[in-house]
Amino acid sequence: MDSLYLLIPIAIVFVAIAIKLLLWAIDSGQYDDLDKEAWSILNEDKTAPKEDDDAR
Known part of the structure; x- marks a missing residue:
């Protein structure tokens, strides 16, 4: 019973x-x-540069 006096306020x-x-x-x-x-994550990133086919 005495421990309840400590545990309830805590x-x-x-x-x-x-x-x-x-x-x-x-x-x-x-x-x-x-x-x-x-x-x-499902939306396209409009700021990402597009890849060139010539750059490969």
Whole structure:
């Protein structure tokens, strides 16, 4: 029973830190656009130089 007096406040502190980190991540835009990088690999890179048949 005495150990609960120590473990419960420690658990509350860990939960508070986790919530604060989650809110910081949401506020800083970490979850704004999750699909951008996934779709960018499928799109052609318009800045890449085209290959010449003569250069080979």
